Amino acid sequence: MNINEILDQMSHDITALTFGEKMLGGLAATALSMAIVFLVLVLLIGIIKAMDSMVNPKSKQENEESNEFDNIQSYEQEQEPSEDISELIAVISAAVACSMGVSESKIRVVNINRVGNDSPTWAKNGRLEQLQNRL
Numbered sequence: 001m002n003i004n005e006i007l008d009q010m011s012h013d014i015t016a017l018t019f020g021e022k023m024l025g026g027l028a029a030t031a032l033s034m035a036i037v038f039l040v041l042v043l044l045i046g047i048i049k050a051m052d053s054m055v056n057p058k059s060k061q062e063n064e065e066s067n068e069f070d071n072i073q074s075y076e077q078e079q080e081p082s083e084d085i086s087e088l089i090a091v092i093s094a095a096v097a098c099s100m101g102v103s104e105s106k107i108r109v110v111n112i113n114r115v116g117n118d119s120p121t122w123a124k125n126g127r128l129e130q131l132q133n134r135l
Contacts, residue, residue: 003028088112
């Protein structure tokens with residue numbers, strides 16, 4: 001029997017087929033189903049891209065220019081935080097030196113980690129009141 005006959009027989013009476021014919025028919029049905037799904041997905045991708053080109057009619061040259069501009073902006077933004085970090089390190093080392101009563105040359109900042117702000121409002125207010133009472 002060929003595949004068409006096996007598939008036809010599977011739709012009518014599967015008990016008349018041998019185990020090998022059933023397996024071959026199942027594999028054929030699976031392959032056919034997967035091929036149909038794949039083709040439909042490719043068709044959907046094409047439709048979505050066509051709709052995107054209709055809604056956003058930017059040319060490729062404009063996209064490339066905007067990508068270059070975005071890269072320049074992101075590079076400039078990356079350069080600013082390094083200056084802020086050096087200022088932050090200077091401020092932290094000055095505050096630590098002041099609180100310890102030593103000169104800044106004796107303080108060496110090795111690592112700075114941000115601590116999450118997970119405490120409730122009442123705890124923050126309590127700490128603030130304690131600090132204000134000490135001053």
